[in-house]
Amino acid sequence: MSEIYWFQHDLRLQDNPGLLEHANADTLLLVYVWSESRPWCNLTGMGAQRRRFLLESLSALRDDLRELGQDLMVLSGVAQVHLPALADRIGATRVGTSLSPGYYERQAREQVARALSVPLDLHLGNTLFKSSQLPFGSRQMPAQFTPFKQAVEEIAPLEPVAAPTVLPPPPVGLQYPELASGDIKPPLAFPVRGGAAAGQQRIQRWMFEEESILQYKQTRNGLDGLDGSSSLSPWLAVGCLSAREVAAAVQLFEQDKGSNESTGWVLFELLWREFFHWRALDDDIGLFRVGGSVGKLRRCTFEPRNFARWCQGDTNFPLVNALMRQLLETGWMSNRGRQIAASCLVNDLGIEWRYGAAFFEKHLLDYDVASNYGNWQYLAGVGADPRGGRYFNLEKQTRLYDPQQEFISKWGGVRPPQPDHVVDAADWPIVS
Numbered sequence: 001m002s003e004i005y006w007f008q009h010d011l012r013l014q015d016n017p018g019l020l021e022h023a024n025a026d027t028l029l030l031v032y033v034w035s036e037s038r039p040w041c042n043l044t045g046m047g048a049q050r051r052r053f054l055l056e057s058l059s060a061l062r063d064d065l066r067e068l069g070q071d072l073m074v075l076s077g078v079a080q081v082h083l084p085a086l087a088d089r090i091g092a093t094r095v096g097t098s099l100s101p102g103y104y105e106r107q108a109r110e111q112v113a114r115a116l117s118v119p120l121d122l123h124l125g126n127t128l129f130k131s132s133q134l135p136f137g138s139r140q141m142p143a144q145f146t147p148f149k150q151a152v153e154e155i156a157p158l159e160p161v162a163a164p165t166v167l168p169p170p171p172v173g174l175q176y177p178e179l180a181s182g183d184i185k186p187p188l189a190f191p192v193r194g195g196a197a198a199g200q201q202r203i204q205r206w207m208f209e210e211e212s213i214l215q216y217k218q219t220r221n222g223l224d225g226l227d228g229s230s231s232l233s234p235w236l237a238v239g240c241l242s243a244r245e246v247a248a249a250v251q252l253f254e255q256d257k258g259s260n261e262s263t264g265w266v267l268f269e270l271l272w273r274e275f276f277h278w279r280a281l282d283d284d285i286g287l288f289r290v291g292g293s294v295g296k297l298r299r300c301t302f303e304p305r306n307f308a309r310w311c312q313g314d315t316n317f318p319l320v321n322a323l324m325r326q327l328l329e330t331g332w333m334s335n336r337g338r339q340i341a342a343s344c345l346v347n348d349l350g351i352e353w354r355y356g357a358a359f360f361e362k363h364l365l366d367y368d369v370a371s372n373y374g375n376w377q378y379l380a381g382v383g384a385d386p387r388g389g390r391y392f393n394l395e396k397q398t399r400l401y402d403p404q405q406e407f408i409s410k411w412g413g414v415r416p417p418q419p420d421h422v423v424d425a426a427d428w429p430i431v432s
């Protein structure tokens with residue numbers, strides 16, 4: 001009995017129930033299919049730092065698998081071509097993968113399932129809860145966060161499951177292409193490396209050694225560096241860590257060292273992640289519509305020069321320039337930074353939110369379809385925000401979060417002034 005497990009956003013051995021489901025096969029082929037990002041909103045490809053982090057995560061997973069006598073086949077292209085061909089070649093009786101939100105992810109799964117002559121089994125993904133634990137029916141996911149939180153906050157997240165200690169061997173006679181070797185280094189300003197071990201080390205350091213979690217509520221709005229918040233999202237996004245492991249680590253910390261508002265706030269933020277994940281499953285293509293899943297339109301435009309200036313950190317707003325330069329160099333921006341940069345694009349520059357979301361998608365180390373598009377919709381007032389959008393006054397944000405302008409100065413945010421662009425007939429607002 002030969003089986004295939006298709007890794008997607010779950011690049012780990014520990015707490016991977018989907019992988020465990022295939023641990024009793026006679027032979028097991030482990031595959032990752034790297035599909036290049038689709039061209040979208042005038043953008044193509046993946047930013048250098050995001051690509052580096054993903055490559056490191058794949059390489060670390062492959063090393064972990066090799067210690068168990070297994071291997072990881074990393075293929076470029078589309079899953080619905082590779083997986084059926086491999087399944088036929090090895091005579092697989094079933095293929096498995098874990099659930100990830102997202103319209104394109106669903107389409108890819110369905111195309112694979114149609115092209116296979118054996119079943120495609122779908123396992124628990126990277127969420128705190130499984131769908132049967134949610135107290136609302138599958139199509140009645142709350143539209144806003146507060147009712148969601150109230151409905152789930154008493155439910156205990158699932159316990160993480162241990163990594164397999166043995167795995168079936170891979171089928172014989174297959175070629176494993178070399179992984180591309182990255183020549184990009186992690187930036188000094190945000191020195192994180194992909195891989196499950198690096199993610200676990202980050203939990204250990206931030207929570208248990210430095211106990212920074214105890215001050216999280218006071219420090220989480222900082223703009224720079226690694227330590228204001230957990231910085232666990234890059235590992236969560238590619239699945240080197242599961243949300244259940246992070247929740248379990250916080251609970252262990254609370255048992256050992258005590259809880260306070262800050263420790264509870266990390267769990268609260270994980271619920272935001274959870275909310276956007278379940279919403280994205282419901283919203284499907286609605287996540288990418290200009291008016292969101294509810295079709296709420298706001299007046300906006302697409303002015304290419306202003307968009308280019310925002311992307312390059314060359315606007316008339318020093319704080320936003322610094323944030324965008326930080327993103328370009330490191331693949332990182334703090335939560336407060338993302339809110340400020342997004343508000344600037346949508347409110348100060350009047351540009352359609354999806355262009356900003358697509359730029360974040362390209363560059364963020366922690367790009368996650370549900371959290372990225374969900375947060376952008378929220379900011380733009382076409383998503384889950386009951387207030388119908390957020391405006392962050394840039395002068396006030398600078399006074400509050402960069403009063404000495406150290407962050408602006410570090411990232412070269414002060415740019416020479418530029419004349420206003422001439423508005424021409426091509427600048428009619430987009431209304432649908």
Ligand SMILES: Cc1cc2nc3c(=O)[nH]c(=O)nc-3n(C[C@H](O)[C@H](O)[C@H](O)COP(=O)(O)OP(=O)(O)OC[C@H]3O[C@@H](n4cnc5c(N)ncnc54)[C@H](O)[C@@H]3O)c2cc1C
Binds near residue numbers: 229233334335368376
């Ligand atoms: C415009 C915009 C785009 C965003 N895009 C992404 C994205 O692509 N991927 C992503 O993981 N997060 C995204 N976020 C949410 C948030 O900014 C990041 O999760 C957070 O900054 C990650 O840093 P951290 O791991 O130190 O988080 P912490 O503050 O330490 O929080 C712990 C965990 O809680 C979750 N979390 C925290 N805040 C949020 C939030 N607002 N929404 C959802 N989950 C949250 C994350 O998994 C995070 O790792 C976005 C926010 C905005 C405003």
